[in-house]
Amino acid sequence: MKPKVLLSASLFHALNDAASVVVPMTLPLLYSQKYLITRYAQIGLLSNLGLMTTLVFQTLVAHYADRFEYRRILVWSCLGLTASLALITTARSFLLLLAFHLLMRVFNSFYHPLGIALVSRAYPCGDIDRAMGVQSGSGNLGVFLAFLTSGFLTQALGWRAPLLAWAGLGVLLGALSYLAVRRLPRGEVSLKQPRASTWLETAALIKDFIPGFVYGGAGWGVTIYFAPSLFHHKFGLTLGQTGIILALWIGLGTVVTYGFGRLSRSLGRRNLSLLSMFGSALCLAILGTASSSGPALAALLLFGGFLFLIYPAMQSYVGNRVPESRQALAFSLVSNIQVLAGAIVALVSGFLSDRFGIHTPFLMMAAVGVLLAIYYWRQAPRA
Numbered sequence: 001m002k003p004k005v006l007l008s009a010s011l012f013h014a015l016n017d018a019a020s021v022v023v024p025m026t027l028p029l030l031y032s033q034k035y036l037i038t039r040y041a042q043i044g045l046l047s048n049l050g051l052m053t054t055l056v057f058q059t060l061v062a063h064y065a066d067r068f069e070y071r072r073i074l075v076w077s078c079l080g081l082t083a084s085l086a087l088i089t090t091a092r093s094f095l096l097l098l099a100f101h102l103l104m105r106v107f108n109s110f111y112h113p114l115g116i117a118l119v120s121r122a123y124p125c126g127d128i129d130r131a132m133g134v135q136s137g138s139g140n141l142g143v144f145l146a147f148l149t150s151g152f153l154t155q156a157l158g159w160r161a162p163l164l165a166w167a168g169l170g171v172l173l174g175a176l177s178y179l180a181v182r183r184l185p186r187g188e189v190s191l192k193q194p195r196a197s198t199w200l201e202t203a204a205l206i207k208d209f210i211p212g213f214v215y216g217g218a219g220w221g222v223t224i225y226f227a228p229s230l231f232h233h234k235f236g237l238t239l240g241q242t243g244i245i246l247a248l249w250i251g252l253g254t255v256v257t258y259g260f261g262r263l264s265r266s267l268g269r270r271n272l273s274l275l276s277m278f279g280s281a282l283c284l285a286i287l288g289t290a291s292s293s294g295p296a297l298a299a300l301l302l303f304g305g306f307l308f309l310i311y312p313a314m315q316s317y318v319g320n321r322v323p324e325s326r327q328a329l330a331f332s333l334v335s336n337i338q339v340l341a342g343a344i345v346a347l348v349s350g351f352l353s354d355r356f357g358i359h360t361p362f363l364m365m366a367a368v369g370v371l372l373a374i375y376y377w378r379q380a381p382r383a
Contacts, residue, residue: 002122002131005118005181006135008177009119009138012078012111012115012173012174013111013136013142014138014142015170016077016108016111016142017146018142018166019146020105020108021150023085023104025147025154025162027046029154031229031233032233037094040349042350044350044351045098045347046097047221047346048346048350049102050102050105051339051346052340052343054108054339055339057105059336061332062332062333070118073110074181075178077108077111078175080103080106081107082168085164085167086163088104089163112331113329115135119132120319120324121327132260132261132312132316133257133258133312134258136257137260140251140254140308144250144254145247147243149162151243151244152240199329199333202322202329206317206318209314209317210334210337211375212313212314212376213314214337215310215369216310217339217342218345219280219307220307221342221343221349222364223246223300223303227246227249228242228246229353229358230358231293234359235293246300249303250304252305252308253304253307253308254308256305256308257308260309260313263309264316269313269316272313273314274373274377276306276309276310276313277306277310277372277373278377279302280369281366281368281370283299283300284366287303287366289359348361
């Protein structure tokens with residue numbers, strides 16, 4: 001049962017996260033052509049409202065977790081994601097682009113509260129670090145492939161091409177994910193509904209880890225929505241080159257997350273978390289001050305390695321601390337925290353970029369990273 005749940009969740013996570021970055025990769029071209037997107041503030045608004053939509057629906061999914069049998073919701077989510085990507089290509093105004101993007105974010109809301117909770121339930125003790133690393137790395141792998149293909153497809157065939165390509169690939173990934181668990185008993189792929197009173201109790205259990213999830217969500221949001229424009233507009237790289245750079249960024253993150261279990265056992269989860277926080281803050285500072293693409297590229301790649309170790313570390317802490325009956329709720333809460341942080345920072349970053357330059361969001365996040373590292377250095381998280 002365990003390998004099948006992990007395989008299904010990993011494929012679902014790959015599609016879920018890939019869909020969320022295909023749209024941002026098309027935005028630099030739309031901005032350059034002044035078609036649909038004419039200001040960085042619109043990118044900030046698009047990302048903010050999209051992430052807030054995910055926050056609302058993730059909360060609903062977690063609250064009614066017992067009504068969402070995993071296989072059924074898997075099918076609906078994958079079909080909704082692929083259909084939404086296809087619909088975005090028909091947009092003829094910013095409002096239509098926004099509406100279809102929000103629809104996509106609705107279907108983007110199911111994996112994190114349900115998929116991660118199922119993995120945590122299947123691997124409750126000794127193997128949780130390895131399982132969290134695998135499912136987290138699979139989401140990163142989906143993003144890697146989305147970045148790698150979207151830049152070239154956008155540059156060669158136009159902004160609609162990657163959206164349609166990933167709509168088709170999403171059907172395949174969704175089918176494979178469903179087939180992995182289709183024969184498992186319903187009880188193995190179902191979760192319990194949390195009582196209303198458990199929301200605050202669960203939040204109290206995970207309060208030590210909230211700053212880490214805030215930083216992770218904000219760092220992800222800034223990179224996904226503004227790094228393509230940083231390299232394309234500030235450093236003059238093509239979208240194909242930008243896609244390769246961001247694919248390398250997420251690729252390094254994928255490699256380190258698959259090795260998270262071994263790294264955690266070797267260094268200790270606490271020490272690994274602190275190293276990742278200090279390292280990521282330093283890389284963001286270099287990225288925000290670099291005057292050429294070489295140092296910026298090196299800083300971005302190292303930032304990916306550090307950032308993507310923070311996610312499974314925080315998720316493992318939560319999985320160890322929260323009882324099984326509350327895990328769907330707990331992972332919804334931490335995912336919502338990440339989404340909310342990303343939404344706020346993305347909106348602010350759009351206005352900061354219009355006012356001070358596209359590098360400004362990365363300097364802002366470097367300062368946040370320093371504060372987080374100092375906080376956990378003085379009071380490091382413990383399971």
